[in-house]
Amino acid sequence: MNNETQLEALPVVETTESHVVAVAMSGGVDSSAVAALLQQQGRGVIGLTMQLWNQRRLPELQGNGPAQHRCCSLDDVYDAKRVAQHLNFPHYVVNFEEHFEERVVRPFVDQYLSGRTPIACTNCNTDVKFEPLLRMARQIGAAKLATGHYARIRKNESTQRWELLRARDDSKDQSYFLWGLTQEQLSRSEFPLGELSKDEVRELARAANLPVAEKPESMELCFVPTGNYVQFIQAYSAERGIALNRSEGEIVNEAGEVVGHHNGVHNFTIGQRKGLGFAAGKPLYVLSIDAAKNRVVVGDDETLRTATCEVESVNWVSIDAPTQAIRAMVKIRHKHEPAVATVEVIGGAENNSQFGGNVRVTFDAPQRAITRGQGAVLYNEDGHVLAGGWIR
Amino acid sequence: MIGKSPASNASPSATTATRVYLDYNATTPVEPAVLDAMLPYFTENFANASSIHTPGQRARSAVETAREQVAVLIGANPKEIVFTSGGTESDNHAIFGIDASHLECSTSLACSRHIITSAIEHEAVLNACQELEKRGVSVTYLPFDKNGLVDPAAVRTAIRPETVLITIMHANNELGTVQPLEKIGRIAAEADIYFHTDAVQSVGKIPVDVNTLGVDLLGLSGHKIYAPKGIGALYIRSGTRLPQLLYGGHHQRGARPGTENVAGIVGLGAAAAIARQSLTEDAARVSALRDRLEFEILARVPDTRANAAAAPRTPNTTNIIFSGVEGEALLIALDLRGLACSTGAACSSGAVEPSHVLTAIGLTPEDARASLRFSLGRHTTSDEIDFALQVVPAAVTHLRSLSSTYGRTSAVVAQRV
Numbered sequence: 001m002n003n004e005t006q007l008e009a010l011p012v013v014e015t016t017e018s019h020v021v022a023v024a025m026s027g028g029v030d031s032s033a034v035a036a037l038l039q040q041q042g043r044g045v046i047g048l049t050m051q052l053w054n055q056r057r058l059p060e061l062q063g064n065g066p067a068q069h070r071c072c073s074l075d076d077v078y079d080a081k082r083v084a085q086h087l088n089f090p091h092y093v094v095n096f097e098e099h100f101e102e103r104v105v106r107p108f109v110d111q112y113l114s115g116r117t118p119i120a121c122t123n124c125n126t127d128v129k130f131e132p133l134l135r136m137a138r139q140i141g142a143a144k145l146a147t148g149h150y151a152r153i154r155k156n157e158s159t160q161r162w163e164l165l166r167a168r169d170d171s172k173d174q175s176y177f178l179w180g181l182t183q184e185q186l187s188r189s190e191f192p193l194g195e196l197s198k199d200e201v202r203e204l205a206r207a208a209n210l211p212v213a214e215k216p217e218s219m220e221l222c223f224v225p226t227g228n229y230v231q232f233i234q235a236y237s238a239e240r241g242i243a244l245n246r247s248e249g250e251i252v253n254e255a256g257e258v259v260g261h262h263n264g265v266h267n268f269t270i271g272q273r274k275g276l277g278f279a280a281g282k283p284l285y286v287l288s289i290d291a292a293k294n295r296v297v298v299g300d301d302e303t304l305r306t307a308t309c310e311v312e313s314v315n316w317v318s319i320d321a322p323t324q325a326i327r328a329m330v331k332i333r334h335k336h337e338p339a340v341a342t343v344e345v346i347g348g349a350e351n352n353s354q355f356g357g358n359v360r361v362t363f364d365a366p367q368r369a370i371t372r373g374q375g376a377v378l379y380n381e382d383g384h385v386l387a388g389g390w391i392r
Numbered sequence: 393m394i395g396k397s398p399a400s401n402a403s404p405s406a407t408t409a410t411r412v413y414l415d416y417n418a419t420t421p422v423e424p425a426v427l428d429a430m431l432p433y434f435t436e437n438f439a440n441a442s443s444i445h446t447p448g449q450r451a452r453s454a455v456e457t458a459r460e461q462v463a464v465l466i467g468a469n470p471k472e473i474v475f476t477s478g479g480t481e482s483d484n485h486a487i488f489g490i491d492a493s494h495l496e497c498s499t500s501l502a503c504s505r506h507i508i509t510s511a512i513e514h515e516a517v518l519n520a521c522q523e524l525e526k527r528g529v530s531v532t533y534l535p536f537d538k539n540g541l542v543d544p545a546a547v548r549t550a551i552r553p554e555t556v557l558i559t560i561m562h563a564n565n566e567l568g569t570v571q572p573l574e575k576i577g578r579i580a581a582e583a584d585i586y587f588h589t590d591a592v593q594s595v596g597k598i599p600v601d602v603n604t605l606g607v608d609l610l611g612l613s614g615h616k617i618y619a620p621k622g623i624g625a626l627y628i629r630s631g632t633r634l635p636q637l638l639y640g641g642h643h644q645r646g647a648r649p650g651t652e653n654v655a656g657i658v659g660l661g662a663a664a665a666i667a668r669q670s671l672t673e674d675a676a677r678v679s680a681l682r683d684r685l686e687f688e689i690l691a692r693v694p695d696t697r698a699n700a701a702a703a704p705r706t707p708n709t710t711n712i713i714f715s716g717v718e719g720e721a722l723l724i725a726l727d728l729r730g731l732a733c734s735t736g737a738a739c740s741s742g743a744v745e746p747s748h749v750l751t752a753i754g755l756t757p758e759d760a761r762a763s764l765r766f767s768l769g770r771h772t773t774s775d776e777i778d779f780a781l782q783v784v785p786a787a788v789t790h791l792r793s794l795s796s797t798y799g800r801t802s803a804v805v806a807q808r809v
Binding site: 138 | 718720721724725727729743744745788791794795
């Protein structure tokens with residue numbers, strides 16, 4: 001293919017490409033503020049909003065709540081468009097519905113049904129936002145994709161690695177969901193809010209007169225707006241024609257003694273107390289879930305605490321895979337306070353730079369409810385994300 | 393370089409200096425002469441066309457003149473024209489109306505109804521038929537060949553004793569393909585079955601005559617023929633028993649109650665009169681431009697193919713596969729360079745949906761996603777085609793240079809062989 005003559009006929013887009021940035025716009029205040037901020041810095045901004053889920057699907061889940069913050073609700077799309085109109089930059093809605101279902105929703109449900117407790121947001125970042133959306137951004141002439149994530153990216157000139165760091169505003173930090181990003185993805189991403197506090201972001205939005213400056217935040221998983229995962233999994237599985245195993249299963253203690261019965265392992269997550277559905281002398285928590293045997297193992301709070309876990313599909317972010325054991329602060333779920341641990345690479349050394357390696361994490365003190373399917377993220381004391389992977 | 397440069401996405405702004413519009417199948421601008429004809433009916437001639445007084449009579453006269461103008465464009469009698477809110481209402485009225493007229497039946501057997509339609513209809517027809525399916529009507533969706541044409545013999549085969557309606561679009565919005573309605577019309581007449589066509593994309597672009605086509609019902613839309621949005625018409629062959637869809641006053645002989653949209657109707661009439669006058673000339677000029685655009689794109693951009701190009705098409709439409717390119721990305725890249733065109737159908741959020749038309753004519757999902765529609769219009773100039781021929785090859789080359797799959801697939805295959 002030789003089309004250079006046609007390319008020469010035009011001023012080449014690449015020469016000015018670094019000037020242009022695509023902003024992933026959800027219609028919320030954070031990503032809208034990103035657009036305003038970058039424009040103030042003199043960058044050319046193109047807004048992109050992802051269409052990820054058809055709202056008309058599974059209507060029984062929509063409930064009576066406000067339409068806002070339902071995944072891909074038209075209100076949110078129109079909010080993003082209003083911001084783009086207000087600031088006068090181009091905005092487009094891009095359709096990744098199929099991709100989102102294949103890479104995020106279906107794995108989420110499958111993991112749940114296999115007894116794990118998945119995090120959809122990490123998959124969405126790694127496989128949707130910083131994959132097809134980033135590709136779309138590049139295709140339409142933007143060198144980089146900016147998002148409203150609270151985290152920081154830095155290029156380490158001595159190691160030549162792109163580093164990922166916690167946000168300056170620790171209470172808003174979202175680095176836990178971003179450990180899957182490759183060096184290539186990090187090199188093409190910008191998180192302009194990483195240095196700001198939420199209050200400063202609101203202030204920025206107000207100062208720019210953004211129509212979404214006072215919009216409340218969304219907290220729930222976008223495709224499960226009601227927050228009721230069990231209901232979503234049931235409805236989604238029914239739509240796919242998959243009958244859930246609702247046959248009665250045993251709830252056993254660590255000694256294997258039957259202490260109760262349940263009607264489907266998808267109703268449980270590790271560490272869960274509420275909803276065990278039977279009376280016990282002391283509080284009992286879900287220790288493990290065996291989907292194959294349709295069995296839930298329970299125990300008291302003490303037995304829920306363990307000191308070690310194995311982490312798979314590890315992605316080394318700010319550093320290369322170490323050859324010896326390292327000390328790190330390890331975070332095992334979104335609301336978990338990172339705890340000191342020793343981390344050693346235990347396998348998959350042949351492709352140690354990117355996805356595939358496994359590590360063993362040994363905490364100095366046992367941690368409560370280490371849950372299969374959640375992410376484990378390794379930090380150093382400066383807040384660098386060293387690596388992340390899935391707890392297995 | 394900023395300004396009139398096609399690559400002005402160096403500094404993206406919602407207002408690009410040069411804008412070329414090649415999306416006339418989506419909608420057209422109101423013709424200045426049409427607007428002039430309409431304006432008095434918003435202000436000094438504002439009266440209700442049903443009023444008895446003199447101003448009302450003036451409005452009535454304008455409405456009836458417009459009815460005549462629309463009738464003449466499609467070879468109908470003015471009495472057979474009902475004004476509607478647009479193509480969707482016209483199609484819905486025809487389909488639900490014919491179905492309802494067969495509801496009064498003595499035995500349950502006589503009550504069973506069957507409709508024949510096609511897989512590439514516009515949603516106004518497709519979703520109406522799907523709704524009727526939910527209500528117990530059986531529907532046959534005829535398949536298409538790769539040129540987007542329905543086989544009249546397949547229509548004949550699909551006819552059952554309980555078939556009450558055949559509804560096949562005249563010209564397709566995405567491909568421009570023109571269906572052999574005359575042959576289907578003869579089959580429908582022989583079988584004594586009502587025949588409806590959605591002619592929204594053909595009226596004003598090619599000659600349309602209800603008697604030549606043999607249709608009993610025909611829907612058309614104002615905003616596709618340089619009249620405003622929100623006005624359309626339904627042709628109902630005299631003698632056709634078509635219950636009303638809306639209930640209200642006695643406007644339009646009760647066929648379509650609601651105070652007449654006089655200004656809109658006048659606009660539709662004026663647009664129809666202009667279309668009738670300039671159709672031949674427009675078609676010749678526009679098809680020459682379309683042919684040049686299509687030929688040059690296929691010649692200048694490797695791995696491209698025109699969809700359904702062997703079929704009879706409306707003079708203004710071309711639909712091209714750019715292999716290995718995401719149509720959605722190309723659409724945005726072109727818009728940022730100042731060229732407006734379209735891909736598939738847009739959903740309410742504005743995102744691109746996979747085209748049911750392109751998959752129905754046998755395209756793979758990849759090729760359907762790689763297809764773009766350029767639709768020209770009365771105001772398209774040769775300079776605008778030059779502009780398109782400048783930006784399209786450049787944008788495609790840029791996209792392909794970034795694509796992870798384009799150009800590699802064949803290498804991988806070659807290695808394996």
